[in-house]
Amino acid sequence: MKRIERTNDFVxxxxxxxxxxxxxxxxxxxxxxxxxxxxxxxxxxxxSNIQGLPTWYEVRISDKGYLGRRGGAxxxxxxxxxxxxxxxxxxxxxxYFLYDSTRxxxxxxxxxxITVIDIPLTQLCNDExxxxxxxxxxxxxxxxxxxxxxxxxxxxxxxxxxxxxxxxKPKLAEPNIRALEIGYQYAEKxxxxxxxxxxxxxxAVGDRILIDGNSGAALGALFAGATVVxxxxxxxxxxxxEAFERFxxxxxxxxxxxxxxxxxIQAEDELAAxxxxxxxxxxxxxxxxxxxxxxxSLMSEFLGLAYFTxxxxxxxxxxxxxxxxxxxxxxxQSDLLACAYASHGDTRNxxxxxxxxxxxxxxTADAFDLADRLxxxxxxxxxxxxxxxDHLCAPFSWDDQRRYDRGKVLSGEELDKIEKKWGRYLDIxxxxxxxxxxxxxxxxxxAYTTRGTSHNEYAAYTEGSAxxxxxxxxxxxxxxxxxxxxxxxxIDIRDKNKKLGALYFxxxxxxxxxxxxxxxxxxxxxxxxxxxxxxxxxxxxDFIAEHELVFVIEQNRxxxxxxxxxxxxxxxxxxxxxxxxxxxLAITARMITNQVHTALLAKEKPFISQISAVQKETx
Amino acid sequence: MSxxxxxxxxxxxxxxxxxxxxxxxxxxxxxxxxxxxHDSIVSSIITAFFEMSIEPHKVVKLSGIGCSSKTPAYFLGxxxxxxxxxxxxxxxxxxxxxxxKDLVYLGVSGDGDTASIGMGQFAHVVRRNLxxxxxxxxxxxxxxxxxQDSATADKGSKSRKGAPVSFESIxxxxxxxxxxxxxxxxxxxxxxxxxxxMLKAAISHKGMAFVDVISPCVTFNNAPTSTxxxxxxxxxxxxxxxxxxxxxxxxxxxxxxxxxSIPVPLHDGSIITLHKREDKxxxxxxxxxxxxxxxxxxxxxxxxxxxxxKPDSEDFHDINQTTDTPLSQLTEKELxxxxxxxxxxxxxxx
Numbered sequence: 001m002k003r004i005e006r007t008n009d010f011v012x013x014x015x016x017x018x019x020x021x022x023x024x025x026x027x028x029x030x031x032x033x034x035x036x037x038x039x040x041x042x043x044x045x046x047x048s049n050i051q052g053l054p055t056w057y058e059v060r061i062s063d064k065g066y067l068g069r070r071g072g073a074x075x076x077x078x079x080x081x082x083x084x085x086x087x088x089x090x091x092x093x094x095x096y097f098l099y100d101s102t103r104x105x106x107x108x109x110x111x112x113x114i115t116v117i118d119i120p121l122t123q124l125c126n127d128e129x130x131x132x133x134x135x136x137x138x139x140x141x142x143x144x145x146x147x148x149x150x151x152x153x154x155x156x157x158x159x160x161x162x163x164x165x166x167x168x169k170p171k172l173a174e175p176n177i178r179a180l181e182i183g184y185q186y187a188e189k190x191x192x193x194x195x196x197x198x199x200x201x202x203x204a205v206g207d208r209i210l211i212d213g214n215s216g217a218a219l220g221a222l223f224a225g226a227t228v229v230x231x232x233x234x235x236x237x238x239x240x241x242e243a244f245e246r247f248x249x250x251x252x253x254x255x256x257x258x259x260x261x262x263x264x265i266q267a268e269d270e271l272a273a274x275x276x277x278x279x280x281x282x283x284x285x286x287x288x289x290x291x292x293x294x295x296x297s298l299m300s301e302f303l304g305l306a307y308f309t310x311x312x313x314x315x316x317x318x319x320x321x322x323x324x325x326x327x328x329x330x331x332x333q334s335d336l337l338a339c340a341y342a343s344h345g346d347t348r349n350x351x352x353x354x355x356x357x358x359x360x361x362x363x364t365a366d367a368f369d370l371a372d373r374l375x376x377x378x379x380x381x382x383x384x385x386x387x388x389x390d391h392l393c394a395p396f397s398w399d400d401q402r403r404y405d406r407g408k409v410l411s412g413e414e415l416d417k418i419e420k421k422w423g424r425y426l427d428i429x430x431x432x433x434x435x436x437x438x439x440x441x442x443x444x445x446x447a448y449t450t451r452g453t454s455h456n457e458y459a460a461y462t463e464g465s466a467x468x469x470x471x472x473x474x475x476x477x478x479x480x481x482x483x484x485x486x487x488x489x490x491i492d493i494r495d496k497n498k499k500l501g502a503l504y505f506x507x508x509x510x511x512x513x514x515x516x517x518x519x520x521x522x523x524x525x526x527x528x529x530x531x532x533x534x535x536x537x538x539x540x541x542d543f544i545a546e547h548e549l550v551f552v553i554e555q556n557r558x559x560x561x562x563x564x565x566x567x568x569x570x571x572x573x574x575x576x577x578x579x580x581x582x583x584x585l586a587i588t589a590r591m592i593t594n595q596v597h598t599a600l601l602a603k604e605k606p607f608i609s610q611i612s613a614v615q616k617e618t619x
Numbered sequence: 620m621s622x623x624x625x626x627x628x629x630x631x632x633x634x635x636x637x638x639x640x641x642x643x644x645x646x647x648x649x650x651x652x653x654x655x656x657h658d659s660i661v662s663s664i665i666t667a668f669f670e671m672s673i674e675p676h677k678v679v680k681l682s683g684i685g686c687s688s689k690t691p692a693y694f695l696g697x698x699x700x701x702x703x704x705x706x707x708x709x710x711x712x713x714x715x716x717x718x719x720k721d722l723v724y725l726g727v728s729g730d731g732d733t734a735s736i737g738m739g740q741f742a743h744v745v746r747r748n749l750x751x752x753x754x755x756x757x758x759x760x761x762x763x764x765x766x767q768d769s770a771t772a773d774k775g776s777k778s779r780k781g782a783p784v785s786f787e788s789i790x791x792x793x794x795x796x797x798x799x800x801x802x803x804x805x806x807x808x809x810x811x812x813x814x815x816x817m818l819k820a821a822i823s824h825k826g827m828a829f830v831d832v833i834s835p836c837v838t839f840n841n842a843p844t845s846t847x848x849x850x851x852x853x854x855x856x857x858x859x860x861x862x863x864x865x866x867x868x869x870x871x872x873x874x875x876x877x878x879x880s881i882p883v884p885l886h887d888g889s890i891i892t893l894h895k896r897e898d899k900x901x902x903x904x905x906x907x908x909x910x911x912x913x914x915x916x917x918x919x920x921x922x923x924x925x926x927x928x929k930p931d932s933e934d935f936h937d938i939n940q941t942t943d944t945p946l947s948q949l950t951e952k953e954l955x956x957x958x959x960x961x962x963x964x965x966x967x968x969x
């Protein structure tokens with residue numbers, strides 16, 4: 001057997017039972033790797049359940065900085081009897097399988113191409129700890145201690161992290177450190193040269209931070225001055241608001257009175273959640289809500305109201321697998337069409353596509369400026385993988401000179417200076433954006449009724465066709481203004497002959513970049529464009545037009561981005577090739593390269609059915 | 620309905636403390652049917668704000684969808700209004716109120732808007748004790764879609780179409796009391812003498828002030844067989860403890876006879892004087908308030924007046940401990956923690 005021997009470049013996968021405290025132990029491991037300066041990307045694959053079902057935690061370690069899912073696992077720590085067989089089978093040839101040998105492996109576990117590492121975790125734990133809850137938690141820490149030895153990390157970096165984690169409660173650190181030692185010593189004594197994988201300190205991480213996208217979005221809202229949040233609990237968006245409240249309870253307390261400079265309202269449902277956001281935005285506060293697919297469906301009527309009455313509001317959509325309840329704890333990018341045109345009638349909404357936690361922070365902050373400037377809803381399109389998993393990204397920073405762009409809001413004094421009759425929906429500047437007023441601004445001027453019914457330039461109800469058409473056409477002028485204000489795509493020219501292009505967005509970026517590197521190494525250079533917003537700019541139309549073939553890489557069944565591009569950019573049929581994954585787990589570089597190869601092969605040999613181009617690797 | 624309202628006002632017409640005449644509180648001409656109960660309620664709202672000398676631009680009008688929700692266009696033309704979507708006025712009102720706690724929020728809704736499509740939002744805005752006046756113009760039918768029964772139509776009641784209502788009706792006042800409203804009243808659009816002081820008291824109350832006003836639909840639900848018709852309501856009205864409302868030392872008396880009086884001070888310093896009827900319990904007791912409503916129903920009576928009142932109410936901002944300055948007026952200085960905090964945050968992750 002040829003063992004996998006690699007340093008700082010492999011995948012470790014933990015198989016656990018959820019509710020057993022494994023996530024924090026596994027996160028400790030990821031954190032230790034990060035602190036050793038080695039780029040790391042942990043992904044928590046968890047069930048829609050509180051206790052007792054299978055959960056996995058996959059940690060990719062890559063000195064080169066490839067942080068998407070790779071696919072496959074080189075080292076599996078199997079602590080869940082329910083999935084033992086699958087986990088065993090999943091180990092890459094030459095890889096390693098660590099299991100709790102308090103119980104023997106069942107018959108039939110007879111692979112000869114992997115190294116099996118037996119450690120009696122339960123036995124070791126029960127010998128040391130008597131309390132039941134402690135036994136459950138410390139079993140996880142024992143295997144962390146064991147892999148600290150097996151991967152040549154050493155005990156110290158791990159115990160340092162534990163000490164840091166429990167800095168305020170040193171008493172809690174003690175049993176953890178004891179458990180680490182037990183695992184470490186057992187592995188050292190019984191498996192001294194069992195593992196060819198190792199982690200060495202590196203400088204590759206640099207000044208980057210390890211954080212989840214939802215915390216980034218919450219900080220973005222906090223720094224951008226959001227004061228009102230209406231929300232309804234829904235995985236995977238809940239932690240956006242929880243983080244916002246955590247930060248706000250620290251940084252948004254009036255120093256003199258101790259009172260809150262914000263209001264977070266857990267609403268009765270998603271309809272009310274966005275209704276609160278719209279009411280607050282209309283009345284001059286910066287407001288947002290965070291939700292996921294089912295919430296978007298419920299918010300659609302209100303999004304149309306905000307679009308048509310022109311009210312700023314920010315929505316953070318942390319997408320998950322649909323349709324309907326779908327797979328609530330699995331990732332997808334499948335709300336594109338639902339959000340782009342959310343609501344009945346001719347409604348269109350501004351979308352932003354962050355690809356890492358830093359962009360979650362920056363784009364959420366920018367979303368408030370855009371919403372105020374454009375007087376319309378802005379939806380930040382995150383997803384479960386980006387939002388709930390930790391990702392490595394550049395550190396956050398804020399320009400203290402930055403001033404909020406509150407858009408065209410007339411004060412009482414400004415209303416007094418206007419000579420002509422003011423109209424809420426008069427397009428004075430010819431950019432489609434009109435001047436609004438806030439309640440209470442002026443005793444006699446600037447009052448109007450906001451209505452979802454059709455209205456003329458002075459906000460009066462009208463069923464006149466001409467006035468209605470004028471207002472609908474003006475909203476399209478505003479849409480053109482939005483096109484110039486939203487973030488530009490990021491273009492990387494690898495193929496100077498402009499033959500092949502690839503287009504992707506959001507959390508797909510990490511795997512896409514790796515796949516494109518691999519393809520280039522194998523002699524297939526593909527230029528790429530990362531779309532960062534909707535409406536699409538001319539650069540996006542041009543990129544597609546200039547390339548013979550454009551792969552559109554995304555994480556949904558129907559290639560929603562391709563549909564959106566085809567409709568908005570008038571793309572010739574056959575020009576775009578769909579590269580997709582919708583199995584609920586983040587797309588891998590292997591999936592992308594496989595589908596690209598298959599598609600190119602089908603182009604050269606047309607007798608191979610097009611169908612094969614969309615066949616998926618599902619691991 | 621009239622299409623033109625004369626713009627001329629007598630120069631000596633009465634002015635309020637702010638120097639405004641009643642005209643400053645009027646809105647556009649109503650497009651509702653002639654004789655619609657809603658127009659009388661609109662008139663009472665105008666008078667209430669005028670007589671209480673509240674600056675019109677400090678009032679925010681919000682509504683959902685339906686005949687009732689059209690009415691904010693007909694009063695307080697100098698106030699901002701928000702005609703939102705069906706049944707969702709309460710959430711928009713919540714957001715607006717969060718943004719600026721210094722304004723007066725008046726929500727207007729109907730029985731379809733509140734008791735059916737908006738039931739969830741109604742229950743929860745009451746539960747949050749949002750500082751607002753919530754008026755339901757209750758006619759027991761869907762007027763704007765031509766007279767279908769609503770959820771407040773009484774079982775057995777017959778509208779113009781003739782078929783008796785098959786289901787139990789929802790009593791919004793009872794529900795409001797159960798959900799935690801601290802000011803609950805029921806009026807009748809045909810009884811301005813009672814409605815006007817009730818609206819004034821509602822405006823003075825801090826927290827959720829819910830006022831259900833029975834307002835016959837002259838077109839679809841005014842048949843003598845309907846329990847929401849002018850004639851039926853007049854014959855079956857029973858006033859609970861009557862009351863006077865005394866804002867700024869100016870006493871406004873109701874028409875009712877009364878015995879012993881109980882003064883109830885409100886948050887803004889005004890006083891409601893309750894005139895307790897011998898046979899009635901005090902309306903400051905939640906249990907008795909519900910019992911009175913149920914007893915009246917058994918007798919086929921419609922209990923009107925202030926049905927329940929708890930004057931020392933804590934509104935949402937008290938509970939949330941919201942800062943004194945309206946949130947909409949805070950600036951970067953108060954809101955943005957700045958780069959130094961962010962750098963320390965980065966460091967905490969390392």
